[in-house]
Amino acid sequence: MTRTQKTVFILVALVAVILGLTVNKVLNDQRQPTSTELIDAGIILLPQSRTVPSLEMTDQNGQPVAVDQLKGKWSLLFFGYTFCPDICPTTLAQLRQVKSELPKEAVDKLQVILVSVDPNRDTPAQLKQYLGYFDADFRGLTGSVETLQKLANAVSIPFIPADTSKPNYTVDHSGNLAVIGPDGKQRGFIRAPFNNQKLIAQLPGLVQRD
Incomplete structure (x- = not known):
């Protein structure tokens, strides 16, 4: 040679x-993350997808939304409210940070939705203003207490309706997120408290799933 x-x-x-x-x-x-990697990041997938009930709600723009028609993207549903003193602003700030560090192709497949557990004060206009402090693309949903309870119970993230007769009342609610797949069915949960870096590492693989 x-x-x-x-x-x-x-x-x-x-x-x-x-x-x-x-x-x-x-x-x-x-590659898609393993179950162990997802659990370590606080992402718990259901063994079988769960149907979301057909409920009519109103978004931050005052437009009607059929909850069982949340399709096309992976939706992260957070049950909170705009007058929340601690959990809600912290959670939304974390989700904003996570979103800012995800690759664009993952961001395009995700949407964050704040489901208000305080319809007495959280009007569509209030939701829109509040979410704008974190990310203008975050969505908000509100409805009657009965509708909200049906949705919360269906996705296993219940809350306790507040006594609205008390001044400056607070609402007891969970910090967990319900994960809705692009088919409109619940796929699982993300447990609080969140580890931002682990979520940033695992969410891109999760949203590759059908």
């Missing part, structure tokens, strides 16, 4: 190695 042939052979081998490493990285980046 001549010197030129040896040089060509070495170059070809190097290119093959580089291509192999690149393909391996791409495959690893696109």
Whole structure:
């Protein structure tokens, strides 16, 4: 083998190695996370998808929304309210931070929805203003207490309706998120408190699922 042939052979081998490493990285980046990785990030998937009840609610723009028609994207439902003193602003700030560090293709498949557990004070206009402090793309939903309870119970994130006759009342609610798939069915939960970096690492793989 001549010197030129040896040089060509070495170059070809190097290119093959580089291509192999690149393909391996791409495959690893696109693989779906394991159950263990998801659980470690606080993401709990249901063994079987759960149908979301057909309920009419109102969004932050005053438009009607059929809850069982949340399709096309992965929806993260957070049951909270705009007058919440602690859990809600912290959670929404965390979700804003997580979203800001996700790759664009993952962001395009996700939507964050605040479901108000305080319809007495959370009008569509109030929801829109409040969500604008965190992310203008975050959505808000409100409805009657009865409708809200039906939805919360259906996705296993209940809350305790407040005594609205008391001044400056608070509402007891969970910090967990309900995960709704692009088919409009509940796929699982994200447990609070959140680990931002673990969510950032695992959400891109989760939203690759059908």
